[in-house]
Amino acid sequence: MTYCVGIKLNAGLVFLSDSRTNAGVDHISTFRKMIVYERANDRFMVLLTAGNLSISQSVREILQVEQLKDPDGEPITIWNARSMFDAARVLGQAVRRVYDRDAEALKNAGVEFNISLVFGGQIKGEGMRLFQVYSAGNFIEATLETPYFQIGESKYGKPVLDRVITPDTPLDEAAKCALVSMDSTMKSNLSVGPPLDLVEYEVNRFQSDKIVCIDMANPYYRMLHSSWGQKLREVFDSLEDPVWDDTHTDTPLKVPTAVNKPLKKISRPEEKLI
Amino acid sequence: MTYCVGIKLNAGLVFLSDSRTNAGVDHISTFRKMIVYERANDRFMVLLTAGNLSISQSVREILQVEQLKDPDGEPITIWNARSMFDAARVLGQAVRRVYDRDAEALKNAGVEFNISLVFGGQIKGEGMRLFQVYSAGNFIEATLETPYFQIGESKYGKPVLDRVITPDTPLDEAAKCALVSMDSTMKSNLSVGPPLDLVEYEVNRFQSDKIVCIDMANPYYRMLHSSWGQKLREVFDSLEDPVWDDTHTDTPLKVPTAVNKPLKKISRPEEKLI
Numbered sequence A, B: 001m002t003y004c005v006g007i008k009l010n011a012g013l014v015f016l017s018d019s020r021t022n023a024g025v026d027h028i029s030t031f032r033k034m035i036v037y038e039r040a041n042d043r044f045m046v047l048l049t050a051g052n053l054s055i056s057q058s059v060r061e062i063l064q065v066e067q068l069k070d071p072d073g074e075p076i077t078i079w080n081a082r083s084m085f086d087a088a089r090v091l092g093q094a095v096r097r098v099y100d101r102d103a104e105a106l107k108n109a110g111v112e113f114n115i116s117l118v119f120g121g122q123i124k125g126e127g128m129r130l131f132q133v134y135s136a137g138n139f140i141e142a143t144l145e146t147p148y149f150q151i152g153e154s155k156y157g158k159p160v161l162d163r164v165i166t167p168d169t170p171l172d173e174a175a176k177c178a179l180v181s182m183d184s185t186m187k188s189n190l191s192v193g194p195p196l197d198l199v200e201y202e203v204n205r206f207q208s209d210k211i212v213c214i215d216m217a218n219p220y221y222r223m224l225h226s227s228w229g230q231k232l233r234e235v236f237d238s239l240e241d242p243v244w245d246d247t248h249t250d251t252p253l254k255v256p257t258a259v260n261k262p263l264k265k266i267s268r269p270e271e272k273l274i
Helices: A053-063 A084-108 A158-164 A171-188 A219-238 B053-063 B084-108 B158-164 B171-188 B219-238
Strands: A003-008 A012-017 A020-022 A028-030 A034-039 A043-051 A115-123 A129-133 A139-141 A148-152 A196-202 A211-214 B003-008 B012-017 B020-022 B028-030 B034-039 B043-051 B115-123 B129-133 B139-141 B148-152 B196-202 B211-214
Touching: A003 A043, A003 A115, A003 A129, A003 A171, A012 A043, A012 A115, A012 A171, A034 A196, A043 A053, A043 A084, A043 A148, A043 A196, A053 A084, A053 A115, A084 A115, A084 A129, A084 A139, A115 A148, A129 A148, A148 A158, A158 A171, A158 B171, A158 B219, A171 A196, A171 A219, A171 B158, A171 B219, A219 B158, A219 B171, A219 B219, B003 B043, B003 B115, B003 B129, B003 B171, B012 B043, B012 B115, B012 B171, B034 B196, B043 B053, B043 B084, B043 B148, B043 B196, B053 B084, B053 B115, B084 B115, B084 B129, B084 B139, B115 B148, B129 B148, B148 B158, B158 B171, B171 B196, B171 B219
Parallel strands: none
Antiparallel strands: A003 A012, A003 A148, A012 A196, A020 A028, A034 A043, A043 A115, A115 A129, A129 A139, A196 A211, B003 B012, B003 B148, B012 B196, B020 B028, B034 B043, B043 B115, B115 B129, B129 B139, B196 B211
């Protein structure tokens, strides 16, 4: 599988991807799932891919040459699009092109046409934008209320994003949060693994040098991994264990006034629940 | 959906379940997913159910009267089984009985025969045992290495269980961990919701009064919910943000000696990744 996250903040964008690919558990490989498109002073775009690797790679390959026509019949590509919306349309078109070419053969082989993409960046003349693109080539855009998108094995790492990320979160802090989210995912799911690719993009820069490949020997990641695990455990230990009655605590687990009664026990075969 | 967890420790067993059921997002109801079977001084068993509610309820109903035959032709029920393994076989048989009755009609209606169960407890004469039972009526048993089972929306709450639970974890601490796991799940997934049912069983007691229904006004749960969220945030804030170069930190994000190179940027249409 895969885990990728893209975050849109007032201060910029953060992208993080793992690089484990598996077909079953006995065919595990490393493929990096991020591409950075940059033309300095003009546009900066990042693409994250999850799903069937042959589809992802085909989309990445043809995206470079894929075209849509504008109303005057002029070709639009990701390199001349005037908006990220148009660039996302070109990406959606590339997905549909691969669908037309491969979907039937895949279906005959019992394989679903399965791809999901996160695509974000900034083109000179407008603000930053972040999209999630589906297998049908349709897409949605991140908003103030939903400032991040995840693809792949997203559930393990979602709670910490929900607790931390808002549009006001600073860039480095959001990168830290994405890494913690990735760390939780890698702890609980073997199909997500290193190395990680991380990009930070500052608004209105139209380029970035904050691009790093993080392996398990990376000093910052090691610190984060061990400190987060250890401090999480300290916090957990610092919380009071449940006390069943209210004689010794202000926060008892059982309260006589509770609305919902504890479950009735069944103690004979003929006894009914209701 | 549903989220339930059952944990087997040296000190006893912990079971926790939510009570939200949904068919789509506009048909949300409350159904409790735990049943406690207790005959004091003889056996204590808990069943947690996830999946299609009509299947779960049918299994729960017929489990009371379901029988297998022992080698001498004598009927085995959950009330006279001499081992939890036999009781789990009776449960598996009940699942198969419902399959025989309903699966074809469900299939005709486009509904999958989908149920998963956690079943654990202790019968006098042997130790505690914990099982996960599948739609086919087959089952697996928890071991020292894998001391817990989750059913339903299990991914959000898995990282904290992986970090905390070992066979040596005390009962109350495991209950706290299960509640934190549930709290993370409810934060990120609307289909899991209160009230919660929690049971703690102490080894060799063959009964338990530590059974509570927890709603959002429960003093202990409120304390846990707010303290965990707040302290998690404090821990997160206490971790150093990434520093990109190594001039001001011992744990830089970028290191010159890294094995994996950062991603190459693509800056022209004709440029290739590889």
